[in-house]
Amino acid sequence: MVLQDLGRRINAAVSDLTRSNSLDEKAFDDMLKEICAALLSADVNVRLVQSLRKSIKTTVHFSSLPPAVNKKRMIQKAVFDHLVALVNPHAEPFRPKKGRSNVIMMVGLQGAGKTTTCTKLARHYQMRGLRTALVCADTFRAGAFDQLKQNAIKAKIPYYGSLTQTDPVVVAADGVAQFKKERFDVIIVDTSGRHKQEADLFEEMTQIQTAVNPNQTILVLDSTIGQAAEVQSSAFKATADFGAIIITKTDGHAAGGGAISAVAATHTPIIFLGTGEHMMDLERFEPKAFVQKLLGMGDIAGLVEH
Amino acid sequence: SFNAISGLLRNIVGGKVLTDTDLESPLKAMEEHLLKKNVAREAAVRLCEGVRQELTGQKTGNFQSVDSVLRAAMESSLQKILTPTSSLDLLHEIQAITSPATKQQAPRPYVISIVGVNGVGKSTNLSKICFFLLQNNYRVLIAACDTFRSGAVEQLRVHARNLRELSARENVGDVELYEKGYGKDAANVARDAVNYAATNKFDVVLIDTAGRRHNDQRLMSSLEKFAKFANPDKIFMVGEALVGTDSVMQARNFNQAFGPGRNLDGFIISKCDTVGDMVGTLVSMVHATSIPIVFLGVGQHYGDLRGLSVPWAVGLLMK
Numbered sequence: 057m058v059l060q061d062l063g064r065r066i067n068a069a070v071s072d073l074t075r076s077n078s079l080d081e082k083a084f085d086d087m088l089k090e091i092c093a094a095l096l097s098a099d100v101n102v103r104l105v106q107s108l109r110k111s112i113k114t115t116v117h118f119s120s121l122p123p124a125v126n127k128k129r130m131i132q133k134a135v136f137d138h139l140v141a142l143v144n145p146h147a148e149p150f151r152p153k154k155g156r157s158n159v160i161m162m163v164g165l166q167g168a169g170k171t172t173t174c175t176k177l178a179r180h181y182q183m184r185g186l187r188t189a190l191v192c193a194d195t196f197r198a199g200a201f202d203q204l205k206q207n208a209i210k211a212k213i214p215y216y217g218s219l220t221q222t223d224p225v226v227v228a229a230d231g232v233a234q235f236k237k238e239r240f241d242v243i244i245v246d247t248s249g250r251h252k253q254e255a256d257l258f259e260e261m262t263q264i265q266t267a268v269n270p271n272q273t274i275l276v277l278d279s280t281i282g283q284a285a286e287v288q289s290s291a292f293k294a295t296a297d298f299g300a301i302i303i304t305k306t307d308g309h310a311a312g313g314g315a316i317s318a319v320a321a322t323h324t325p326i327i328f329l330g331t332g333e334h335m336m337d338l339e340r341f342e343p344k345a346f347v348q349k350l351l352g353m354g355d356i357a358g359l360v361e362h
Numbered sequence: 363s364f365n366a367i368s369g370l371l372r373n374i375v376g377g378k379v380l381t382d383t384d385l386e387s388p389l390k391a392m393e394e395h396l397l398k399k400n401v402a403r404e405a406a407v408r409l410c411e412g413v414r415q416e417l418t419g420q421k422t423g424n425f426q427s428v429d430s431v432l433r434a435a436m437e438s439s440l441q442k443i444l445t446p447t448s449s450l451d452l453l454h455e456i457q458a459i460t461s462p463a464t465k466q467q468a469p470r471p472y473v474i475s476i477v478g479v480n481g482v483g484k485s486t487n488l489s490k491i492c493f494f495l496l497q498n499n500y501r502v503l504i505a506a507c508d509t510f511r512s513g514a515v516e517q518l519r520v521h522a523r524n525l526r527e528l529s530a531r532e533n534v535g536d537v538e539l540y541e542k543g544y545g546k547d548a549a550n551v552a553r554d555a556v557n558y559a560a561t562n563k564f565d566v567v568l569i570d571t572a573g574r575r576h577n578d579q580r581l582m583s584s585l586e587k588f589a590k591f592a593n594p595d596k597i598f599m600v601g602e603a604l605v606g607t608d609s610v611m612q613a614r615n616f617n618q619a620f621g622p623g624r625n626l627d628g629f630i631i632s633k634c635d636t637v638g639d640m641v642g643t644l645v646s647m648v649h650a651t652s653i654p655i656v657f658l659g660v661g662q663h664y665g666d667l668r669g670l671s672v673p674w675a676v677g678l679l680m681k
C-alpha cells in the first residue's frame with residue numbers, strides 16, 4: 057500500500073525521539089534527518105523535503121521552547137500537520153450531480169492507468185444511481201478503443217468510439233454530444249497518454265478540452281512515479297487545469313511519494329486510489345484518514361483534527 | 363544544487379589530503395543532486411559511499427578543488443556502473459541460432475520474451491524491436507501472451523498489421539501474429555507459438571506478456587513456468603524512466619522470478635523522452651541487479667528505440 061513503509065519509518069523516528077530521555081537539539085535534528093531520508097526513499101520531491109524540514113524546524117523552534125511546554129507533543133503535532141498538509145490541498149473535489157450532464161475528462165502520462173480507471177470510475181457512479189457512459193478519445197494508441205470497449209461491455213456501461221475517425225477532438229465531441237442528448241448523468245472521456253516534452257500532444261489535450269468543455273478534468277498518476285512527478289503534473293496543471301487526481305497501482309509496493317509531491321505541487325485533491333487491475337479495485341481517498349492510517353495512529357489521532 | 367553548496371569548498375586547491383570532514387558536505391550535496399536526477403536513494407547512497415572510500419586519504423593535485431575531484435570520481439563511478447561487462451550484439455546472436463555455423467547444430471527460431479510491471483511499455487517496445495528486426499530482413503512471429511488485459515491482443519494485431527505494411531513496402535522481412543485470444547495460460551500459448559515458429563521457419567519469436575506487479579506472488583511465480591515452457595534465448599525486462607525508487611525492487615524481483623539458474627538478460631528503459639535529464643532509473647536498475655541495459659525507448663513510434671550511450675547518460679546525470 058502507498059506510503060506504508062514511510063509511515064512506519066517516520067513513526068519510528070518520532071517515537072525514538074519522544075522516548076529518549078535527553079530530548080535535546082541533536083536528538084531533534086537526528087529525527088528530522090531520519091524523516092527526510094524516509095521521505096526521499098519514498099520518492100517525495102527533493103525540494104519539497106528540504107522545505108518540509110525547514111518548516112518543521114521553524115514551527116518547533118527547538119532552542120527557544122520554554123521548559124514548561126510539552127516538547128514531545130509539539131514535535132509530533134508539527135510532523136503530522138506537515139504531512140497532512142502535504143496530501144491535503146484544502147480544495148473540495150468535484151462531485152457529479154444527478155439530473156444534469158457531468159462531463160469528466162481523464163488526462164495523464166503514458167500507461168498511467170487512464171483507460172482502466174475510466175471504467176472503474178464509471179462503475180462507481182453507475183452503482184450510485186448515476187447513468188454513466190464512456191467515450192474513447194484515444195485514437196493514437198493501438199487497440200485503445202478495443203480496450204475501453206471490452207472493459208465497458210464487462211461493466212455494462214454504454215460506450216462510444218470510432219475505428220475510422222482519427223481525430224480525437226472529433227470523436228470526443230461526437231461522443232459527448234450523443235450521450236448528452238441521451239441525457240446521461242456522467243460522461244467520462246478517455247484520452248491518449250501524453251507528456252509535457254511533446255507540445256503537439258499538449259495542444260491536442262487543450263483542443264479536446266475545448267471541444268467537450270468538461271465539468272471536471274482528472275489527472276491519473278501512477279503511484280510508482282519518481283522525481284519527474286512534479287514537473288509533469290505542474291505542466292498538466294498549467295495546460296489542462298485538472299481539478300482532481302487519481303493515483304493508480306497503489307496495490308504495488310511503491311511508497312507513492314512522487315504522486316504525493318504532485319498533489320503538493322498542484323494543490324489538487326486526490327479523490328480515488330486505484331488498487332488493482334480489476335473493475336472493482338477503486339477506493340475513495342480521504343487525506344486525514346490516509347495520514348492517520350499511514351502513521352498507524354490511534355492514540356494521537358486527535359492531533360490531526362486541529 | 364550540488365554546485366551551489368559545494369561551491370563553498372571550491373577554494374580549497376592543490377596538494378591537500380582529503381579527510382571525511384572535507385568530503386562530508388560536498389558528498390551530501392552530490393547525493394541530493396543524484397536524488398534529483400531520480401536515482402533511487404539506495405543507489406545514490408551506495409555511489410556516494412564508494413566515492414568517499416575512494417577519495418578519503420587521497421591527495422588532491424595542484425590547483426584541484428575538492429569539488430572537481432569529487433565530480434571526476436562520481437563521473438567515473440557512473441560510467442563504470444552503466445557500462446556492460448559484455449556487449450550484446452543481438453543481430454549476431456540471432457544469426458548464430460538461425461543459421462548455425464556447423465551442420466551439427468540445427469537452425470531454430472531465436473526467442474525473446476518481454477516482461478515488466480503494468481503499463482511500462484512492454485507491447486510498444488516489443489513492436490519497436492520487431493521493426494528493428496524487420497529492417498534487418500528477419501521473419502518475425504509476435505506471440506500475444508498477454509491473455510489478460512483488455513485489448514492486449516488487438517493492440518498487437520494493429521502493430522503487426524502496421525509493421526507488415528511497412529516491411530512489405532520496403533520489401534524487407536515479414537511479420538505475423540500468433541494469438542489464442544484471452545483467458546488461456548500464457549506459458550502454453552508461448553510454447554505453442556515457439557513450435558509454430560519452428561515449423562513455419564520464422565527467425566525470431568517476440569513474446570509479449572501481461573504486466574504484473576513485482577510484489578504479486580501469484581503472478582510472479584507463474585513466470586517460472588513461462589520461462590520453462592517458452593525457453594527464451596533472451597528475457598528482457600521493460601522498466602520506465604518515470605518510475606522512482608520502486609525501480610530497484612522491480613528489477614530485483616523480476617530478476618529472481620524465473621527460477622534457479624535463470625536471470626534477466628537485459629533491461630529496456632522506456633519513456634526516456636518523458637523525463638528530461640532525470641534519467642536516474644538507468645542507474646537504479648543496474649545498481650539493483652548488475653543486469654545491463656540493452657535498449658532505451660525514446661518515444662511512441664516504431665523508430666524510437668536506441669542503444670545506450672553511456673557518455674550521454676553520464677552527461678545528463680552530471681549536468
Ligand SMILES: Nc1nc2c(ncn2[C@@H]2O[C@H](COP(=O)(O)OP(=O)(O)OP(=O)(O)O)[C@@H](O)[C@H]2O)c(=O)[nH]1
Pocket residue numbers: 164165166167168169170171172173194197200247248249250304305306307308329330331332333337480481511573575
Ligand atoms: N496493479 C494495478 N494495475 C493497474 C491499475 N490501474 C491500471 N493498471 C494496469 O496498468 C496498465 C496500464 O493501464 P491503462 O489503463 O492501459 O493505462 P493508460 O493510462 O490508459 O495508458 P495509455 O492510454 O497508453 O496512456 C494496465 O496493465 C492496467 O491493467 C491498478 O490500480 N493496479
Ligand SMILES: Nc1nc2c(ncn2[C@@H]2O[C@H](COP(=O)(O)OP(=O)(O)OP(=O)(O)O)[C@@H](O)[C@H]2O)c(=O)[nH]1
Pocket residue numbers: 166167197249251478479480481482483484485486487508511514571572573574632633634635636658659660661662666
Ligand atoms: N513517451 C513514450 N511513451 C512510450 C514509450 N514506450 C511506450 N510508451 C507508451 O506507454 C503506453 C503503454 O505502453 P504499452 O506498450 O501498452 O505498455 P505495456 O507495458 O505493454 O502495458 P500492459 O500490457 O498494460 O502492462 C503507451 O501509450 C505507449 O505508447 C516511450 O519510450 N516513450
Ligand SMILES: [Mg+2]
Pocket residue numbers: 170171172194197200246247248249
Ligand atoms: Mg489508455
Ligand SMILES: [Mg+2]
Pocket residue numbers: 484485486508514570571572573
Ligand atoms: Mg502490453
